[in-house]
Amino acid sequence: MFSSTMFDSNPPKRMPLGDNLVLTSVGSVEDAGRLAAFNKAIHGDGVDSTTYQLITQHPNTRPDYWPFIEDESTGEIVSALCLIPWTWRYEDVTLKVGEMGIVGTAEAYRSRGLIRKLDGYFKDLLRSGEFVLSQIQGIPYFYRQLGYEYALPLQGGWQLELRSVPDADAEELAPYRFRRATPDDIPVLQRLYDTTAHDLSITTVRDADIWRFLLTQTSGSETEGEFWLVLDHDGQAVGYWLIALHDFGIGLNVPETSRLSSEAAAAVLRYLKTLAVKRDKPFMRLYGYESSAMLQTARTWGAHKLNRYAWQIYLPDVRSLLHQLGPVFERRLAGSPFAGMTRRVRINLYREAFDMRFEAGTLSTVEAAGFCEGGDINLPPNLLAPLVLGHRTRAELASFYPDVGRGQSEYLIDCLFPRVEAIIYTIY
Numbered sequence: 001m002f003s004s005t006m007f008d009s010n011p012p013k014r015m016p017l018g019d020n021l022v023l024t025s026v027g028s029v030e031d032a033g034r035l036a037a038f039n040k041a042i043h044g045d046g047v048d049s050t051t052y053q054l055i056t057q058h059p060n061t062r063p064d065y066w067p068f069i070e071d072e073s074t075g076e077i078v079s080a081l082c083l084i085p086w087t088w089r090y091e092d093v094t095l096k097v098g099e100m101g102i103v104g105t106a107e108a109y110r111s112r113g114l115i116r117k118l119d120g121y122f123k124d125l126l127r128s129g130e131f132v133l134s135q136i137q138g139i140p141y142f143y144r145q146l147g148y149e150y151a152l153p154l155q156g157g158w159q160l161e162l163r164s165v166p167d168a169d170a171e172e173l174a175p176y177r178f179r180r181a182t183p184d185d186i187p188v189l190q191r192l193y194d195t196t197a198h199d200l201s202i203t204t205v206r207d208a209d210i211w212r213f214l215l216t217q218t219s220g221s222e223t224e225g226e227f228w229l230v231l232d233h234d235g236q237a238v239g240y241w242l243i244a245l246h247d248f249g250i251g252l253n254v255p256e257t258s259r260l261s262s263e264a265a266a267a268v269l270r271y272l273k274t275l276a277v278k279r280d281k282p283f284m285r286l287y288g289y290e291s292s293a294m295l296q297t298a299r300t301w302g303a304h305k306l307n308r309y310a311w312q313i314y315l316p317d318v319r320s321l322l323h324q325l326g327p328v329f330e331r332r333l334a335g336s337p338f339a340g341m342t343r344r345v346r347i348n349l350y351r352e353a354f355d356m357r358f359e360a361g362t363l364s365t366v367e368a369a370g371f372c373e374g375g376d377i378n379l380p381p382n383l384l385a386p387l388v389l390g391h392r393t394r395a396e397l398a399s400f401y402p403d404v405g406r407g408q409s410e411y412l413i414d415c416l417f418p419r420v421e422a423i424i425y426t427i428y
Contacts, residue, residue, distance in 0.1 A: 003021070010064045015121070020073040023117055026066040032056055035068055037078040042104035046222030046246055051102060055428055056216045059209035060085040067121050069114050077304040079114035082421035085124050085339075086262075086427055087205040088133065089197065090389075091328050094205060095321070098122075098131040105136065116379055119146050123316060132321040133385075134314040144382065151385040151392075152422050154177070156308025157287035158295055160269070161252065162277065164302040165284075168270035174233075176267045181227035181240060184241035186211045188237045189227065196259040200289055201390060211425050222246050223428055227256075239264055240295075243275070245400075252281040256425055257294045265293040269301070289423045311424060313385040318354055319366050321388065322347075325364035329416055331362050336415040345412065348375030348405070349384060377413045378405030390420030 012027035026032055032055040040048035055061055066082035079263040084099040100122060105114050121346055126134055136143055137154060181189060186208055193211075199204045207215075218224045220278035224246060239260040247253035252272060258266065272284055285306070287296055295303070315321055338361075346369065353369040377394065379387065380403055386392040394413050398404040 007060065010062055012064065014321045017069065017114075017117060020071055021069055021078070021114075022072055023067060023069050023121060025068065026055060026063040029056070031063075032066075033064060034077055037100050038068070038106075039104065040081060042106070044103065044222075046103065046220070046224075049219075049221040050223055050428070051212075052361040053221055054082070054084065058084075058213055058428060059207075060427075065125065065328040067118055068344060069109075069118065069148065071109075076106075078109040079118060081115070081118050081122060083122055083129075084428070085311075085405065086135075086426070088202060089205050090202050090325060091331070093327055095127065095133055095324060096131045097135060098126050100134060100136040100143075102137075103136075116146075126316040130317070130320070132315070132317050132324060134316060135311045136158075136314075137309075140310055143312050143314075146314065147382065148314045149382040149385050150310035151313035151389050152311040152424055153391070154309045154311045154424070155248070155255075155287060156306050157255075157285055158298055158303040158305055160284045160286060160298045160303040162273050162281075162283060165269055165273040166275050166301075168267075173270060176233075176238075176271075177231040177235075178268075178271050179229055179231065181215065181229050183212060183215050185227075185237070186215065187230060189240055192237065192240055192258040198292065199259060199421075200423055202422035204425045206425070206427060213428065214286060214426075216370075218428065221428075224425065227342070230260065230268060239268070239352055239378065241268060241272075245330070247285075249285060251283040251285040253285045253287075255287040255352035257288050257292060260293045262293050262297060265297045268294065269297060270325060287423075288422055291421065310391070313386055313389065315388075318349075318384065319368050322354060322356055323363070323366040325388070326366075329356070329358075329363055330361060332415055332418070333358070338412055338415055345409070345416070346372075347384070348372065348378040349382060350378065350403075351383040375405065376407065376409035377382055378407075379403070383418075387417050390418060390422065392421050393417070 010023040015023040017023055029385040032052055036048040036051040039051045054067055065083040068077045071078050081103040082101050084101050086097040088095045136148060189211055191208055226243045228241050229237045232238050239258040241254055244253040244255050276284055288295055311365050333339055340361045341358050342360055343358060347354045353372050353375055355367045355369050356363060357365045383397050
């Protein structure tokens, strides 16, 4: 969060780019306000509040994570992006992740390669900060040019018409009550969230500071939302859900729910119907993980699936990522016919390869092998992210891309890299 020493400990660098342009980063509260105004001009209402709150209030913030390009002849910001630090959990492994966010360039300065200049600075931040993943919610195609690939589910979900939801009579709702969550509920929300997260192979880590930001620092921003608690007849919290106030579309958008019993899920959907009617929303749009009781119940009531977008992922340090995921690979081998395996597994990305060396089922080392021929799997470098993150299996990738190599190690690769269920819940 913001403190008087934050800018002193992270003084901005100034990198001249020519043509009166200089790449620098936020160095004062005034800079934070200028950047917020620029982002509003580029992206619209709410993004200014999001920017300012993230810079000055988010627990993971750093001024040098907010670079921009300034035209010194006018003193105006003309291009910007940011690095938002996350922690993800991949089964029992935590990973440092850096989101590329709020990317934009003033119209008069476009097609001059300014985002590529900022991307170079951004990737230096990833390397120096030892981030092993980077994600973006970006526009179609553009970020492929910067090394990103679609590799985790994002938004989409299911649409449930109000007429399909049984009315909320007193008997149906009797076992449950519902109320807005407050900062005093943070320990309860954290417990419910952590329980739900264990249903997923990959998801976000939220500590108490993140929960406090979500509940107290998003007002007026594009990510503003309402957390609601589900209480049983004894007044104990047994679940929660989130209503996004400024999400896509005209429905009542519910991007997040905790683990619920089938009875509680049905009661929540009935109550959500009453909220939708009061707020003049024609339908509900439900996100979340596919196996949740909320979505299972909604499907039995006629919800239909919407097209799903995806997080775009870049891998700044493949060797480190594979090494950190060693416990995940070891557990998968132990539950497969390859238990206790001793051998090298080569992942060949054509331009470079990586050797994972297993000794008696334990990942001992991951080594960069440089440019070489052959491997246990050969695939274009941008396809490693969807494979490692379980978004696409080897067979799925091979069915679309002829340059995903096939060989005698297919079964082993399938054991090491299965499809998994993942949801990345927000931290802002």
